[in-house]
Amino acid sequence: xxxxxxxxxxxxxxxxxxxxxxxxxxxxxxxxxxxxxxxxxxxxxxxxxxxxxxxxxxxxxxxxxxxxxxxxxxxxxxxxxxxxxxxxxxxxxxxxxxxxxxxxxxxxxxxxxxxxxxxxxxxxxxxxxxxxxxxxxxxxxxxxxxxxxxxxxxxxxxxxxxxxxxxxxxxxxxxxxxxxxxxxxxxxxxxxxxxxxxxxxxxxxxxxxxxxxxxxxxxxxxxxxxxxxxxxxxxxxxxxxxxxxxxxxxxxxxxxxxxxxxxxxxxxxxxxxxxxxxxxxxxxxxxxxxxxxxxxxxxxxxxxxxxxxxxxxxxxxxxxxxxxxxxxxxxxxxxxxxxxxxxxxxxxxxxxxxxxxxxxxxxxxxxxxxxxxxxxxxxxxxxxxxxxxxxxxxxxxxxxxxxxxxxxxxxxx
Numbered sequence: 001x002x003x004x005x006x007x008x009x010x011x012x013x014x015x016x017x018x019x020x021x022x023x024x025x026x027x028x029x030x031x032x033x034x035x036x037x038x039x040x041x042x043x044x045x046x047x048x049x050x051x052x053x054x055x056x057x058x059x060x061x062x063x064x065x066x067x068x069x070x071x072x073x074x075x076x077x078x079x080x081x082x083x084x085x086x087x088x089x090x091x092x093x094x095x096x097x098x099x100x101x102x103x104x105x106x107x108x109x110x111x112x113x114x115x116x117x118x119x120x121x122x123x124x125x126x127x128x129x130x131x132x133x134x135x136x137x138x139x140x141x142x143x144x145x146x147x148x149x150x151x152x153x154x155x156x157x158x159x160x161x162x163x164x165x166x167x168x169x170x171x172x173x174x175x176x177x178x179x180x181x182x183x184x185x186x187x188x189x190x191x192x193x194x195x196x197x198x199x200x201x202x203x204x205x206x207x208x209x210x211x212x213x214x215x216x217x218x219x220x221x222x223x224x225x226x227x228x229x230x231x232x233x234x235x236x237x238x239x240x241x242x243x244x245x246x247x248x249x250x251x252x253x254x255x256x257x258x259x260x261x262x263x264x265x266x267x268x269x270x271x272x273x274x275x276x277x278x279x280x281x282x283x284x285x286x287x288x289x290x291x292x293x294x295x296x297x298x299x300x301x302x303x304x305x306x307x308x309x310x311x312x313x314x315x316x317x318x319x320x321x322x323x324x325x326x327x328x329x330x331x332x333x334x335x336x337x338x339x340x341x342x343x344x345x346x347x348x349x350x351x352x353x354x355x356x357x358x359x360x361x362x363x364x365x366x367x368x369x370x371x372x373x374x375x376x377x378x379x380x381x382x383x384x385x386x387x388x389x390x391x392x393x394x395x396x397x398x399x400x401x402x403x404x405x406x407x408x409x410x411x412x413x
Contacts, residue, residue: 048329056084107323117395131160143359204262287353290377310388
């Protein structure tokens, strides 16, 4: 799952115009927690309030965040308030503006659900606290060897600046009661739409699901996918992106509502399929589809699949700004999110259906059994069914693609 940065560049220009008169809030400064001394972190965190800026567009995810907050409050005395975002770049912008204005302590943002270009921008501009992640107790359970994206965010090394808390891989889904077969490549999707116009769409970029669809198509069509692992300014970007724009020219008039409107996000796209307005949709987790079936948002005949050549996969994280007011509390919350208990609940389809970042062989026997016995739901894909996991492009490619897409295809919602 990728969480946004569009406002960052404009914010940089805005922030540089802010008067640099000091707005120091050192009286509210949170002493830097010594994460290697865990008891001292717990002591420092007790009584703090963590303002967690997180995408708020999915009710089940919001419920999970509320559950995690209650657990942390009961166990550690840390209060968690979710600041619900439609665009993660808003939180990035806030931190940048505070830094430019000299607010180096007592910031408004304590933790951000983040990955991709947002993380790259914050790391590049020294907006993050850390390193701290590898000293937390529950990081010992993280599958660093088997899931290398837990320490590499869209090709950018995390360097202990963000904690992994969920895995994601694109999967498509459809109603087996209505379709006997489905397209399993970018070209096959285009050919299918010629025969079934209007029966597919994608969220409008820069929504992360819409942007993910563009990346999926680009990764499949580009002549040499390895070029996408390098910054866009190190390649002939125009030539690299040409196949994507050619594809979209053919695709656009075949989309739902002739490509003149788009669902706002993945949940809205799911509703279109449930309402029989489209036949194929996609998600960043097949477990989310099972969750939707369990919640009666989709019929129980819906099933998931992936493209034959693979689909994009990544890790999503939580990070702490350099000027957070409650660093210790945020560290405690992040550590809990990596715990076997929290990860087990997160993977259960009735709560979320997201894949774990943990290594099963590192867990206590009772937790290994709990994960093994977890019913992932009728529409969830097993690891063998997920096929090849394709690497995310370098963040700079998505910034370029989103900008150009808006020029050619963006509509006013």
